[in-house]
Amino acid sequence: xxxxxxxxxxxxxxxxxxxxxxxxxxxxxxxxxxxxxxxxxxxxxxxxxxxxxxxxxxxxxxxxxxxxxxxxxxxxxxxxxxxxxxxxxxxxxxxxxxxxxxxxxxxxxxxxxxxxxxxxxxxxxxxxxxxxxxxxxxxxxxxxxxxxxxxxxxxxxxxxxxxxxxxxxxxxxxxxxxxxxxxxxxxxxxxxxxxxxxxxxxxxxxxxxxxxxxxxxxxxxxxxxxxxxxxxxxxxxxxxxxxxxxxxxxxxxxxxxxxxxxxxxxxxxxxxxxxxxxxxxx
Amino acid sequence: xxxxxxxxxxxxxxxxxxxxxxxxxxxxxxxxxxxxxxxxxxxxxxxxxxxxxxxxxxxxxxxxxxxxxxxxxxxxxxxxxxxxxxxxxxxxxxxxxxxxxxxxxxxxxxxxxxxxxxxxxxxxxxxxxxxxxxxxxxxxxxxxxxxxxxxxxxxxxxxxxxxxxxxxxxxxxxxxxxxxxxxxxxxxxxxxxxxxxxxxxxxxxxxxxxxxxxxxxxxxxxxxxxxxxxxxxxxxxxxxxxxxxxxxxxxxxxxxxxxxxxxxxxxxxxxxxxxxxxxxxxxxxxxxxxxxxxxxxxxxxxxxxxxxxxxxxxx
Numbered sequence: 219x220x221x222x223x224x225x226x227x228x229x230x231x232x233x234x235x236x237x238x239x240x241x242x243x244x245x246x247x248x249x250x251x252x253x254x255x256x257x258x259x260x261x262x263x264x265x266x267x268x269x270x271x272x273x274x275x276x277x278x279x280x281x282x283x284x285x286x287x288x289x290x291x292x293x294x295x296x297x298x299x300x301x302x303x304x305x306x307x308x309x310x311x312x313x314x315x316x317x318x319x320x321x322x323x324x325x326x327x328x329x330x331x332x333x334x335x336x337x338x339x340x341x342x343x344x345x346x347x348x349x350x351x352x353x354x355x356x357x358x359x360x361x362x363x364x365x366x367x368x369x370x371x372x373x374x375x376x377x378x379x380x381x382x383x384x385x386x387x388x389x390x391x392x393x394x395x396x397x398x399x400x401x402x403x404x405x406x407x408x409x410x411x412x413x414x415x416x417x418x419x420x421x422x423x424x425x426x427x428x429x430x431x432x433x434x435x436x437x438x439x440x441x442x443x444x445x446x447x448x449x450x451x452x453x454x455x456x457x458x459x460x461x462x463x464x465x466x467x468x469x470x471x472x473x474x475x476x477x478x479x480x481x482x483x484x485x486x487x488x489x490x491x492x493x494x495x496x497x498x499x500x
Numbered sequence: 501x502x503x504x505x506x507x508x509x510x511x512x513x514x515x516x517x518x519x520x521x522x523x524x525x526x527x528x529x530x531x532x533x534x535x536x537x538x539x540x541x542x543x544x545x546x547x548x549x550x551x552x553x554x555x556x557x558x559x560x561x562x563x564x565x566x567x568x569x570x571x572x573x574x575x576x577x578x579x580x581x582x583x584x585x586x587x588x589x590x591x592x593x594x595x596x597x598x599x600x601x602x603x604x605x606x607x608x609x610x611x612x613x614x615x616x617x618x619x620x621x622x623x624x625x626x627x628x629x630x631x632x633x634x635x636x637x638x639x640x641x642x643x644x645x646x647x648x649x650x651x652x653x654x655x656x657x658x659x660x661x662x663x664x665x666x667x668x669x670x671x672x673x674x675x676x677x678x679x680x681x682x683x684x685x686x687x688x689x690x691x692x693x694x695x696x697x698x699x700x701x702x703x704x705x706x707x708x709x710x711x712x713x714x715x716x717x718x719x720x721x722x723x724x725x726x727x728x729x730x731x732x733x734x735x736x737x738x739x740x741x742x743x744x745x746x747x748x749x750x751x752x753x754x755x756x757x758x759x760x761x762x763x764x765x766x767x768x769x770x771x772x773x774x775x776x777x778x779x780x781x782x783x784x785x786x787x788x789x790x791x792x793x794x795x796x797x798x799x800x801x802x803x804x805x806x807x808x809x810x811x812x813x814x815x
Contacts, residue, residue, distance in 0.1 A: 230545060230583050231513035233524025234799075242515025242524065263512055266767065291617040297575070301512050301767075327617060335573050335601070335609050338656040338741065340689045375620045435620060462548075462583075494516070 219365075219386045219500040220250040221417065225264020226492040228396075228423050228437070228459040229294050236465035241494025243267065244294035245395055245459060247419065251386045255363025256284040259382065259393045259419075264494065265298030273303050280309025280347075285362045287354065287369075288316035289395050290379040291327045299328060300337050310347035315360075317371065317380045321351040354380060357407070370411045372397040372404070375436030383411045389500045392418045394446070395459045398436025404446050412450035416500045419492065420446060422457035425472060440476045447487055454488045456498065501669040501805045503722060504530045507546020508797040510676070510728045510742070510764040511576055518770040523799025525549075526576035527764060529673060529724060533666040534806070535645040539567045541662060541673045543581040546799065551585035558591065567643050570598035571675055572659035573609050582614050582621065592628040595643075599650070599660040600634040602687065607632045635660070638712065651712035653677035655741040656685045663716045669806035672717040672757070675726035675764045679747040680710035682738045690739040710751075717755035721805040724797065725752070727762040730777065745781035745794075753785070753792050758810075760785070761797040 225231075225243035232242040244262025251257065258268065269277075276282045282304055289295055304310045318324035325342065328351075334340040342349060354360070354369045361367070365386040371378040374396045381394035392415040397404070404412070412418055420443040424432065429439035438446075440457055447455040457476065460469055473491040480487055490498070507513075507525035514524040526544025533539075540547065558564055566586060571577055586592035598606050610632070611623040635641075640649045646666040653659040654677045661674040678685065683694050684702040698706070717723045725748035729737070734744050745762055752760040762781060765774055778796040785792045795801075803809075 227515075230548065230580070231515055231524070233509075233513050233515035233519060233545075235520050237515055238517045238520060242513070263515075266512060266514075292620065293579070293618050296618075297512070297579070300575075330612075331575075331618075333603075334657050334687060334689070335603055336575050336578075338574065338689070344689055344691065377617055377620075 219252055219384070219389045219391060220497060221391060221419070221500060222248045222497045223492045223494055224248060224268040225262040225298070226458055226460060226494060227262070227294070227462060229462045231263045232462040239466040239493065240460065240469050240491065243494060244297065246298055247393065249384060249391060251363045251365050252389070253364040255365075257362055257365070257384060258284055258286045260289055260295040260395065261286060261299040261302060262294045262296070263298045263301070266301040266303070269301070269303035273307070277304040277307060277310050280307045282310045284312055286312055286314045287367065287382050287393070288314065289381070289393070290317060290374065290377060292396070295395070296328065296331060300332055300339060305345040305347045305349065308346040312347060312349045313352060314349060315352050315354040317369070317378065318353050320353055324353060325351045368411060370407045372408055373400065373436060374398050375434060381408060381411055383415065390415045391500050392452070394418065394420045396436070397421045397438050397442070397446075399438070399442060403442075403449065408446075409450050412446060412452060415450065415452040417454045417456060417498060418447050418450065418452040419456045419458050421459045422472065423459050423461050428461065440472050441479060444476055444479055444485070444487070444489070448483065448485045452487065454490065456490050456492045458492045501534065501667045501671065502532045503671055503803045503805060505797045505799055505801040506530060506550045507544040507580070508763055508765055508799060509544070509576070509767060510726070511767045513545045514767040521771040521798060522765060522774050522796065525799060526579065527675065528580060531664045531671060533645050537644040537646050537666070538564065539569060539643060539646060539648070539664055541569045542571050542577045543568055543584065544576050544578070545580040545583070547580035548583040551583065555585045555589065558586070558589065565593045565595070568594060568596045569648065569662050570596060571662070571673065572655060572657060573598065574676070578610060578613065581610065582619055587626050587628050587630070590627040594628050594630045595633060596630065597633045597635055599637060599652070599658050601658040605632070606634050649716055651716050652709055653713070654680055654685050654706065654709055656690065657687055661713055661716055663720065667806045670720040671722045671724065671805060672720045673724045674713060674717070674751070675724065676728070676741055677713070677726055677743055678738065678741045679743050680706040685741055693738050714751055714755045717751060717757050720755065720757040721810070722759045722761060722803060723748070723752045723755070723757045724761045724763045726764040727777070728764050728766045733766070745777060746784055749781060749785045749792065749794070753790055757792065759793045759795060761795050763797045
């Protein structure tokens with residue numbers, strides 16, 4: 219399984235000289251399963267570059283297939299959807315899983331982003347690819363290519379965000395963006411989902427100080443991410459979903475500090491900071 | 501009058517090394533009169549930095565009024581609004597202006613952006629006093645010491661060009677628009693380039709629309725114009741509602757404008773490509789006897805306009 223980051227930022231895309239190393243695009247991650255099937259995690263603005271790169275392969279000829287897992291519908295996780303190039307090529311096929319009770323409700327949420335007031339294409343129906351909506355079942359495993367996917371809902375301010383575990387043979391990847399745990403940390407279900415993950419991509423929006431002053435946002439700090447990873451005995455942790463105001467230097471410091479914390483706790487864990495263009499083999 | 505650019509990009513923000521010099525934020529331009537009237541045109545992601553700057557200034561100066569002129573409500577022109585810090589400051593006052601449209605009042609079109617499930621902070625958590633003004637087509641009105649003129653543009657759904665006149669200076673903002681020749685946009689979705697010639701009524705409507713836009717740019721110190729497309733882009737996508745530099749030059753020259761700023765750069769356009777586009781546009785604009793200066797808008801560009809700026813430039 220191979221993971222490539224196309225967007226690692228939270229809230230809003232943050233262009234500028236201060237974000238060129240880690241990248242300023244909002245959440246989007248590509249997972250290539252061992253059998254070659256593609257799974258896309260979230261559709262923030264990073265989905266535009268992902269689409270451009272996919273169009274160089276079968277998607278450019280209308281022969282592409284991918285599954286898209288959406289954690290939730292805050293803008294930074296769906297705003298790249300209308301700009302994902304492979305949607306505009308007939309023959310491409312997508313299955314979109316999201317945290318709605320029915321496929322129709324998921325479609326309605328995505329449809330409103332395409333409405334004529336906001337976007338010239340006006341409706342998902344004007345996209346040429348075949349796009350099937352599915353409600354991601356909570357707790358119940360479902361198959362995507364060779365992998366088995368499970369979803370659990372994490373608290374995220376006034377809403378909930380899905381975390382996904384992708385189990386591909388003996389390798390496992392967990393994507394847990396936008397997690398605002400209660401004081402006691404991740405729920406038992408969340409820890410079960412994360413357990414022994416080879417790679418845990420985890421919300422690390424804030425430093426602990428910034429998190430403390432913005433509890434209502436329902437987002438994690440880098441320390442929350444480490445705590446979750448250690449408790450779940452994950453092997454590798456990728457910090458993800460940085461605050462839009464953090465510069466590359468701020469993220470360098472966050473990473474250094476995270477490694478220091480880990481040393482103090484004598485944790486067995488490798489920590490990386492997700493960056494646009496970074497590929498990790500799981 | 502002073503004009504500053506906070507976002508110069510179209511479609512969606514494009515962070516990265518390829519856009520470092522011109523900037524990757526979507527549309528946002530600030531116009532401030534010598535008397536201190538603040539008019540912001542469009543609220544793309546660029547408005548976030550302006551908001552931060554205003555909050556720093558406001559802590560010293562107290563609450564302030566900002567007028568926002570919205571060209572249209574496509575995402576790249578409104579998506580920064582929820583991140584405009586003065587919205588969450590009890591002392592500030594915002595007046596948002598946009599042309600009337602079908603499909604719901606302006607307030608609901610803009611406030612829906614922060615509805616659940618899309619955004620964690622809903623419109624009723626806004627602390628600023630916010631007023632919405634819906635404009636009739638071609639409306640002209642005053643904002644304190646500034647005069648605002650508007651004209652309908654040729655873009656899917658509704659889009660509006662504005663001119664702000666104050667301190668003996670005029671700035672025109674013409675984004676987004678297609679040229680006024682091949683297609684007349686309405687509210688319907690246009691899936692492909694037009695195949696047949698336009699009916700006479702549509703041609704007449706486009707001629708009238710074009711005349712209004714030229715009027716808006718008449719003698720302007722600065723024309724900010726949607727030049728998202730290269731000639732090749734336009735050949736393939738005339739039905740997307742954007743112009744080429746040659747279209748902007750033609751209108752600016754006819755209106756006797758002094759400076760044209762290429763604007764609303766395509767997301768795929770790298771800094772070097774914009775340099776190239778600018779060089780070609782300057783060649784195109786260089787005609788004996790016509791002094792049209794062409795620049796390419798970039799984030800951070802700060803242009804003083806008015807009699808003193810003109811005499812400065814003459815020297």
